[in-house]
Amino acid sequence: MKIALLPGDGIGPEIMAEAEKIIDFFVREGEHIETETALVGGAAVDQFDDPLPDTTLQLCLAADAVLFGSIGGPQYDTLPRPKRPERGLLRLRKAMDLFANLRPARVYEALADSSTLKKEVVAGLDIMIVRELTGDIYFGEPRGIHINDQGLRCGVNTMTYDENEIKRVAHWGFQAAQKRHGSLCSVDKMNVLETTQLWRDVVIEVSRDYPDVKLTHMLVDNAAMQLIRNPQQFDVIVTGNLFGDILSDEASMLTGSIGLLPSASLNQSGQGLFEPIHGSAPDIAGRGIANPLAQILSLAMMFRYSLKRIDLADRIESAVEKVINQGIRTQDIVRPGESAVSTSAMGDAVLSALA
Ligand code: IPM
Numbered sequence: 001m002k003i004a005l006l007p008g009d010g011i012g013p014e015i016m017a018e019a020e021k022i023i024d025f026f027v028r029e030g031e032h033i034e035t036e037t038a039l040v041g042g043a044a045v046d047q048f049d050d051p052l053p054d055t056t057l058q059l060c061l062a063a064d065a066v067l068f069g070s071i072g073g074p075q076y077d078t079l080p081r082p083k084r085p086e087r088g089l090l091r092l093r094k095a096m097d098l099f100a101n102l103r104p105a106r107v108y109e110a111l112a113d114s115s116t117l118k119k120e121v122v123a124g125l126d127i128m129i130v131r132e133l134t135g136d137i138y139f140g141e142p143r144g145i146h147i148n149d150q151g152l153r154c155g156v157n158t159m160t161y162d163e164n165e166i167k168r169v170a171h172w173g174f175q176a177a178q179k180r181h182g183s184l185c186s187v188d189k190m191n192v193l194e195t196t197q198l199w200r201d202v203v204i205e206v207s208r209d210y211p212d213v214k215l216t217h218m219l220v221d222n223a224a225m226q227l228i229r230n231p232q233q234f235d236v237i238v239t240g241n242l243f244g245d246i247l248s249d250e251a252s253m254l255t256g257s258i259g260l261l262p263s264a265s266l267n268q269s270g271q272g273l274f275e276p277i278h279g280s281a282p283d284i285a286g287r288g289i290a291n292p293l294a295q296i297l298s299l300a301m302m303f304r305y306s307l308k309r310i311d312l313a314d315r316i317e318s319a320v321e322k323v324i325n326q327g328i329r330t331q332d333i334v335r336p337g338e339s340a341v342s343t344s345a346m347g348d349a350v351l352s353a354l355a
């Protein structure tokens with residue numbers, strides 16, 4: 001198994017170090033895992049003036065899977081857009097054709113009262129958001145800021161999907177539902193936006209291949225509301241890139257901390273990039289207090305989805321659950337009166353639970 005490691009910026013390198021401890025542990029057990037680390041995001045801009053240097057891209061394309069940390073920081077926000085860290089990640093997603101982004105949000109029993117929502121609303125919650133990742137307003141042309149006919153600055157982005165882009169991610173949504181509890185909610189804004197009318201039409205067409213899945217549709221504003229009103233009504237949600245970005249951050253908060261949520265981004269051949277859904281958290285970077293669990297759980301998703309080692313994925317996920325049940329908490333999930341452990345102590349705890 002050949003894995004590219006891209007720690008990135010902010011807390012990225014700190015949490016990646018904890019995932020590497022787990023990889024090293026499996027290597028000591030006799031697994032053949034090769035890793036190679038490369039720069040991406042602001043770290044790559046600092047060194048190569050490019051958020052996705054060609055050497056990094058080639059490494060990722062040649063690997064079986066990519067484990068990604070996080071990117072970005074305030075010092076890069078004023079750079080020209082092509083140089084910004086986020087553009088590096090977006091280019092990588094596009095170059096690897098990672099159109100299916102799986103973002104599970106599950107509430108651990110022992111953390112049900114860490115959520116800002118009432119325990120009875122979130123206890124037992126287990127949803128999966130399937131977000132389209134290589135299309136939509138993120139990539140649509142034309143885009144930019146120009147001066148219009150009246151001499152005014154005018155910003156333009158283009159929300160666009162063709163039917164094939166919708167079709168292939170819809171299949172992922174239905175198949176995820178088949179493996180889970182059999183229901184799929186497709187989220188759009190068809191009352192206003194034509195591109196999402198097409199989204200709904202195509203999802204309905206694809207649904208004919210999946211008579212065993214119960215398909216519903218919801219407008220995105222209602223979905224945002226329902227996610228905090230009654231999140232248990234959802235099993236799998238499938239949606240476009242922009243809506244999925246927003247709804248997945250919202251869903252993460254149901255679980256108590258964004259520091260817990262991993263994600264998988266996959267292409268048709270099963271190759272994938274695995275990353276926490278949280279950002280680089282510049283405010284806490286370098287202090288050794290970040291929660292490494294989203295990164296560690298991203299590694300588990302890598303074993304499950306790209307490397308087809310469900311046994312290793314299961315082991316990591318049970319180790320994380322065990323640590324949470326033991327009451328070991330980083331600062332983002334600590335309860336009042338308890339003391340928080342460091343990033344590396346959390347990684348060590350997962351490691352000993354694994355052993
Ligand atoms: C995410 C992030 C990215 C996105 C940013 C960093 C470009 O918010 O993965 O959700 O918007 O897709």
Ligand code: MG
Pocket residue numbers: 245246249277
């Ligand atoms: Mg996001």
